[in-house]
Amino acid sequence: MKKLLSVVLCTAMVSAMIAGCGSAGGDTEKSTNAQTEAETAAKEETEAAKTKEAAGKGDALNIAIVSSPSGVDDGSFNQDNYNGILAFIENHSDSKVTPVKEPTGDVAAAIQAVADIVADYDVIVCCGFQFAGIATIAQDNPDVDFILVDSNPADAEGNEVEVDNIYAMTFAEQESGFFAGMAAALESQSKKVAVVNGIAYPSNVNYQYGFESGVNYANKKYDTGVEMIELPSYAGTDVTNADVGGNYIGSFADEATGKVVGNALIQEGCDIIFVAAGASGNGVFTAAKEAKDVKVIGCDVDQYDDGANGDSNIILTSGLKVMSTNVEKQLEAIAAGTFKGGNELLKADTDSTGYVKAEGRNQLSADTISKLDEAYELVKDGTIVPASNFSESTPDSFPGLE
Numbered sequence: 001m002k003k004l005l006s007v008v009l010c011t012a013m014v015s016a017m018i019a020g021c022g023s024a025g026g027d028t029e030k031s032t033n034a035q036t037e038a039e040t041a042a043k044e045e046t047e048a049a050k051t052k053e054a055a056g057k058g059d060a061l062n063i064a065i066v067s068s069p070s071g072v073d074d075g076s077f078n079q080d081n082y083n084g085i086l087a088f089i090e091n092h093s094d095s096k097v098t099p100v101k102e103p104t105g106d107v108a109a110a111i112q113a114v115a116d117i118v119a120d121y122d123v124i125v126c127c128g129f130q131f132a133g134i135a136t137i138a139q140d141n142p143d144v145d146f147i148l149v150d151s152n153p154a155d156a157e158g159n160e161v162e163v164d165n166i167y168a169m170t171f172a173e174q175e176s177g178f179f180a181g182m183a184a185a186l187e188s189q190s191k192k193v194a195v196v197n198g199i200a201y202p203s204n205v206n207y208q209y210g211f212e213s214g215v216n217y218a219n220k221k222y223d224t225g226v227e228m229i230e231l232p233s234y235a236g237t238d239v240t241n242a243d244v245g246g247n248y249i250g251s252f253a254d255e256a257t258g259k260v261v262g263n264a265l266i267q268e269g270c271d272i273i274f275v276a277a278g279a280s281g282n283g284v285f286t287a288a289k290e291a292k293d294v295k296v297i298g299c300d301v302d303q304y305d306d307g308a309n310g311d312s313n314i315i316l317t318s319g320l321k322v323m324s325t326n327v328e329k330q331l332e333a334i335a336a337g338t339f340k341g342g343n344e345l346l347k348a349d350t351d352s353t354g355y356v357k358a359e360g361r362n363q364l365s366a367d368t369i370s371k372l373d374e375a376y377e378l379v380k381d382g383t384i385v386p387a388s389n390f391s392e393s394t395p396d397s398f399p400g401l402e
Contacts, residue, residue: 057122057145057334060094065125066113069253070279071101077252077278077323080301081127081149084327092335105130105199105252111137118144123334125149125327129201129239138163145339147330149323150203152343164341167330169323172347173203173276174210175379176319178386179355179372180274180297181214183317185226186368187295190271194229196261196284198252198277200236200244205389207276207299207319208236208246212395213386220401222371229268234261238389249280258283266291272316275299282306288314295363304361317362320354322346348380 065072065082072082085097098121102113110130118124118141125147126134135153138146148168152160177195184193195211197204218224229247236248247265249257258277262284265273273288275281276299288294289309296307298318307315326346333339346352354376356362357369364372378384384400387393 057337059092059335061088061092061096061122061331061335062120063095063097063123063125063331064100064117064121065097065127066100066102066110066117066131067127068110068130068278069101069103069105069251072099074252074279075303075306076281076298076300077150077321078127080321080323081125081327084324085125085331087324087328088331088335095335102130107133123147123331129203135161135163135166138166141165145334147327149327150201160343162341162343166341167333167339168343169326169330170343170345171203171321171323172345172353172388173206173321174213174386174388174391175348175353176299176321176355177207177210177212177274177276178214178217178379178384179376180207180299180317180319181211181216182218182372182375183214183355183364183368184211184272184274184297185215185218185224186222186371187316187364188224188226188272189293190269191224191226192229192269193226193272193274194247194265194268194270195274196247196249196258196265196277196281197236198249198280200238200246200248202239202389204248204276205236205238205244205246207274208244209387209389209391209395211274213398213401216395217375217384217401218371229265229270231261231264231268244389249277249283251280252278254280255283255286259287262287263291266294271295272297274319276319285314298356302356302358302361304356313363315363317364318356320356322352322354326352348376 063085067078072078089095102110107130111133114134115137118137123145127149129151132151132154135155142165146166148166152168153163153166155161195208197208215226215228219226230245231247234247236244236246238244247261249261258280272295274297275284285296288296295316296314297316300321303318304315307313385398387395387398
């Protein structure tokens with residue numbers, strides 16, 4: 001009987017041990033499964049993050065636009081860039097934009113304005129040559145994308161560089177200026193025309209040289225016999241300290257001086273003035289509106305609405321630099337994850353330069369439009385290459401001037 005009891009007790013102990021082992025094994029399995037699930041979830045989260053990063057920043061972009069003292073409502077250069085951002089936001093309602101106006105126009109102040117806000121935004125759009133020095137800021141902030149308009153980035157020594165997170169767009173302003181010059185020469189009744197600029201940054205000198213090239217082309221090809229008027233006291237000095245002549249106000253936000261220059265040119269007999277001066281150009285517009293039989297050619301954007309003068313309009317046409325479409329395109333690339341840095345020169349062959357000929361938005365004759373259209377194709381295919389700030393050619397001698 002004792003032997004039987006011992007066997008029973010042993011069996012019970014073994015069963016208990018087995019049961020105990022079985023219980024311990026179950027806990028270990030549950031723990032292992034939980035750990036595996038956590039690792040899988042973490043891996044999936046990491047992969048999802050990588051996929052999201054590869055796909056782009058998505059719809060909710062926090063965008064800043066930093067501009068010159070004339071701000072994003074200047075009716076010209078800055079506003080066209082701003083309109084490109086607004087067009088993007090129309091299709092990406094979770095995105096937002098903050099305009100930042102640098103009040104001085106000083107180069108160092110412009111760079112500092114970007115440095116002050118760089119940590120707060122996904123994208124910063126920088127409007128103007130004065131922002132060329134953002135290269136170091138961009139390199140120090142690789143998670144922020146930059147769209148630089150009207151300049152290529154430069155390093156601390158002023159050397160042009162390409163940066164992975166900067167898309168720099170410059171334009172062949174000389175092409176749009178060329179069409180403005182042709183239009184002025186073909187339409188002038190007084191046979192005296194002029195171009196007024198803001199500051200002799202390369203983009204503005206391009207407009208000037210292009211305009212002069214266009215007048216010379218019309219004089220040569222169509223015997224228009226038009227004279228270009230310059231005021232020696234307002235001659236410009238470019239970024240290399242070269243005297244480029246022309247009529248420079250010295251600011252993009254000085255309407256009073258713009259009006260003074262406009263009136264002086266009108267007194268010299270000019271009846272058509274091409275204005276590439278930002279908000280300073282509003283003063284030239286005012287001078288033209290107060291004068292009689294004076295027309296203005298707008299710049300960068302279609303400025304026909306700005307030319308309203310009672311029941312008439314002073315705008316002959318506008319030379320176009322299509323920034324808004326190109327800014328919107330780059331924002332879409334950022335959102336989609338296809339954004340690439342680079343320095344791009346945009347020209348007529350991408351429909352990035354031109355002139356306004358839409359019905360009701362210009363006062364050009366049908367003959368002038370026909371001649372401009374013919375010249376546009378020659379500019380587009382490279383037969384005509386108007387002079388620009390740093391080209392080897394001049395407004396008096398350039399490819400296509402026969």
